Amino acid sequence: MGKAQGAENEQDKTKELELWNPWEEEEEPEVWIDYECVECGMLDPVPEFIVDECSYELAAGESPEFFCPACNGTLVRKEEPADK
Numbered sequence: 363m364g365k366a367q368g369a370e371n372e373q374d375k376t377k378e379l380e381l382w383n384p385w386e387e388e389e390e391p392e393v394w395i396d397y398e399c400v401e402c403g404m405l406d407p408v409p410e411f412i413v414d415e416c417s418y419e420l421a422a423g424e425s426p427e428f429f430c431p432a433c434n435g436t437l438v439r440k441e442e443p444a445d446k
């Protein structure tokens with residue numbers, strides 16, 4: 363008896379999971395990281411996921427560098443995250 367009831371509860375849980383909207387995750391606000399050109403000082407925020415992708419091959423603590431769209435100079439991370 364107890365076992366049958368347990369199975370029922372499991373089914374209810376599954377239903378709830380199906381109702382949960384899987385697309386909700388994509389609506390999270392994008393995080394932008396401030397990058398600044400060392401040549402002309404232009405600010406060019408880069409989405410965090412791109413920075414993360416480019417950080418993949420770097421040593422821990424290193425930040426990737428990008429090219430300035432204005433002068434083709436070097437874009438460097440403006441400030442390190444306080445705690446991450």
Ligand SMILES: [Zn+2]
Nearest residue numbers: 399402430433
């Ligand atoms: Zn520049």
